[in-house]
Amino acid sequence: MNGPDRALVARLRTRLVDLCATPSPSLAEHEVAARVRTELEAWGLAVREDGAGAALGGTTGNLIAELPGGRPERVVLNAHVDTVPPVPGEPLAPVVDGDVVRTNGRQILGADDKAGVAIVLELVDALRAAPFDARPTLVAVFTVAEEIGLRGAHALDVAALRADLGFVFDGEVPVGEVIAAAVFKEAVTITVRGRRAHAALEPGKGVHAIAAAAEVVRGFPLGAQPGGAVANLGRVAGGGASNVVPDEVLLEGEARAFTRERLEELLREIHLSAAAAVAPLGARAEVVHRRLYDGYDVPEDAAPFAWLRAAAPAHGVELAKVASIGGSDTNVFNAQGLPTVNVGVGMHDIHSVDEWIDVGELARVVAWVGDALTGR
Ligand SMILES: [Zn+2]
Structure with a gap:
């Protein structure tokens, strides 16, 4: 050499x-x-x-x-x-x-x-x-x-x-x-929906989407996961005027895993954790994911x-x-x-x-x- x-x-x-x-x-x-x-x-x-x-x-x-x-x-x-x-x-x-x-x-x-x-x-x-x-x-x-x-x-x-x-x-x-x-990589978007209401006059009529989104984040499998998988939330957007109970929050993230099966398992976990997080608050979470590459x-x-x-x-x-x-x-x-x-x-x-x-x-x-x- x-x-x-x-x-x-x-x-x-x-x-x-x-x-x-x-x-x-x-x-x-x-x-x-x-x-x-x-x-x-x-x-x-x-x-x-x-x-x-x-x-x-x-x-x-x-x-x-x-x-x-x-x-x-x-x-x-x-x-x-x-x-x-x-x-x-x-x-x-x-x-x-x-x-x-x-x-x-x-x-x-x-x-x-x-x-x-x-x-x-x-x-x-x-x-x-x-x-x-x-x-x-x-x-x-x-x-x-x-x-x-x-x-x-x-x-x-x-x-x-x-x-x-x-x-x-x-x-x-x-x-x-x-x-x-x-890895296989998937884009993940979670739309958390609540109900608008006047924040001072009728706060009890609203369903607080930001509070619900916080619960979704808390339940999300953030960071390194078993089996070499990893997930992240990288962006949050939503809400509006300070006197309105917000009705919608968008969370954007991703999930990666070395096999199709592990990725699907992780996505299922994301779906289930989001649904479980918003249910007690009466909000809804719509999880959409899209394959970015195999x-x-x-x-x-x-x-x-x-x-x-x-x-x-x-x-x-x-x-x-x-x-x-x-x-x-x-x-x-x-x-x-x-x-x-x-x-x-x-x-x-x-x-x-x-x-x-x-x-x-x-x-x-x-x-x-x-x-x-x-x-x-
Ligand atoms: Zn490069």
Whole structure:
């Protein structure tokens, strides 16, 4: 095992800084997408933009580019081009500190997932130089609107990619850890209804929706639940004038679990606890839930693991399957039948103004996965 290739580290650093300095909040990714497209086209790849931009009201769709190869497999390499919203009024100013690229402490970095974008571009470039017969066909997919509910991936025609396996480079875990199981997630809305009445003249005629909602919150399975499930209420809205017994309160939250069965059980608990909480007060609670994305569990003998495992020792990578309580575009690829894992790239403190990443680790991912893709 050799140390990281210094030329590769330098290239990745330049590429990452350039991408991070270009704003791309969800649904406004045009500028970064244009850079990615220009680079891929300069390498002679045909780049296609799908209809996700128009469908979602964004400034660009997902980008899809193919690098043909002589091996029979078609392999998706994916990263999302959008980031969480930048802090208003603060320039994007990534700071280079040796091999580390970090924020200046006042603005986001967006290595989530510009690091993944840089990796996919480097992998395409590396395999372009590999013998045709040694490489599979690469299908590079740059998704939009990941941070606002995997919406770009949801709008993507996964079947049309005709791929056999996929790698997403969006893992907030150390290099070597591969996220191959993740949760099912459901949005939960609880509408608590009481009865309006004048708060001073006829308070006894009212049914107090805020008081009832408080009981719903008290009975709600908030936080970590048995079996690795978790639920939250994140928003409350309702009420009106201070002299009126309020008749309606809205509670918005979510529930996550690693299996369909556990999630359904948790949702039943939410329904039952809400009904039990409001009944003594004469109020009603209407619980509505909606699947945001499906979970997945890719077995360790599935194709993505076999490819990664073969090349791991030569790069000092200790492969480990891990589970994530968060979602990523990996959820959507798996739900559409494409066995896909989310490769850890060593992101730290994502979605914050303290985010940082070690470019040496990104170089290790590129070298390792590059070898995995060419079967060396
Ligand atoms: Zn991400």
